[in-house]
Amino acid sequence: MHTRNSLLSSALRPLQAFLAAESAGGIVLLAAALAALVWANSPWGDTYAQVWHAKLAIAVGEHRFAMSLEHWVNDGLMAVFFLLVGLEIKRELLVGELASLRRAALPVAAAIGGIVLPALIYLLFTARGPGARGWGVPMATDIAFAVGVLALVGRSVPTSVKVFLLAVAIVDDLAAVLIIAIFYTSGISMAALAVAGALFLGLIALNILRVHKPLPYIVFGLGLWAATLASGLHETIAGVLLAFTIPATRLLEERPYAQLMQQTLAHFATETEVEPDRLTEDQSHLIATMEQASQAVQTALARVEHALLRPVAFVIVPLFALANAGVDLRTGAAGAFAHPVMWGVLLGLLVGKTAGVLLASWLAIKTGIAALPEGATVRQIVGVAVLCGIGFTMSLFVANLAFPGNAALLAAAKVGILLASLLAGIAGGGIIASESQHSA
Secondary structure (H helix, E strand, O other), rough: OOHHHHHHHHHHHHHHHHHHHHHHHHHHHHHHHHHHHHHHOOOHHHHHHHOOOOOOOEOOOOEEEEEEEEHHHHHHHHHHHHHHHHHHHHHHHHHHOOOOOOHHHHHHHHHHHHHHHHHHHHHHOOOOOOHHHHHHHHOOOHHHHHHHHHHHOOOOHHHHHHHHHHHHHHHHHHHHHHHHHHOOOOOHHHHHHHHHHHHHHHHHHHHHOOOOOHHHHHHHHHHHHHHHHHOOOHHHHHHHHHHHHOOOOOOOHHHHHHHHHHHHHHHHHHHHHHHHOOHHHHHHHHHHHHHHHHHHHOHHHHHHHHHHHHHHHHHHHHHHHHOOOOOHHHHHHHHHHHHHHHHHHHHHHHHHHHHHHOOOOOHHHHHOOOOOOOOOOOOHHHHHHHHOOOOOHHHHHHHHOOOOOHHHHHHHHHHHHHHHHHHHHHHHHHHHHHHHHHHO
């Protein structure tokens, strides 16, 4: 029994670490969004646009590459965010909730409902206007905010409910990536696309050859990002493609690893008895051997995901919020509330997400395709469905792609996103908190 508990604990540790990082990151993300709003509506509000529109250039020899600071965040750093998203999707497909049809049925059905209905509601408001292009804005769920709210108010919520929310959000993100690639791409350069394809094939070759060192993937990945940028596809697609080539295999299995560690530690202990007061040269070699073995027993996918969690949660996504959440409510709010885009986004996220997730989940359970998560109550699932209306990061990202250069439509979409995310967080958190108090 002890061995079984240890194995279960070991299997859940990556998930627990992920949830912890995302919940803490959600607080930082909220602080960054509030800072952006305060900055944009302060007496120094003019400097908000000036700072983020300032050009930042990189020069290599005679070649000079310049983009605004906002674009470096949205198109550069967010590629790293999408690399992490791709790693999460790959992990879930291999060993997580999406690894089997039975386990994947409920979150996939819920995500599909939460993708289709918000888009339809949005189009009810905007189908005949210039805002119709933004139908993808209310379709995604912000993992950091949603999991953060759940962690803050639902400490007694079963892990199965948290995993369900995580799986739904990950399927949402996968759909968002596909939508960006298919519908928010224009002006394709076939030459650059061919280079990107060749680099992607090179990454696949590295995977097939079982190359686990990160440097080759970083070099090819940077090239893939640059080629994707030049091709007309959105650069963040490079992050997802790179993620799917990161090896999910290990160079050393658990049993040989355990045997090697036992032998190495025994040798280390023998050396300690010979020279107890200092680290010998042999012991230094033994430590290096154990470090290499500890790296080899982990998948490259797990190592990269672990390395990216905190930088993405605490630096990249908050920077994105700081660069994109600053809406001047003094001049833009009145116009936004009269704009169909704002209402399409607001009701798409609040009503469409909740109703879509619940309706699709009910149908999947009713038809026997899926089952309610173990230990979950109906009210907890309702709370999770409402939390799925927190679209923040991905919705802002899609809004920037849908309305480039159109300040009025973008402002209306941002007001809808911010308001919906706030209301969904309060309502969903309140439902889950009340259920936790009731069950206690």
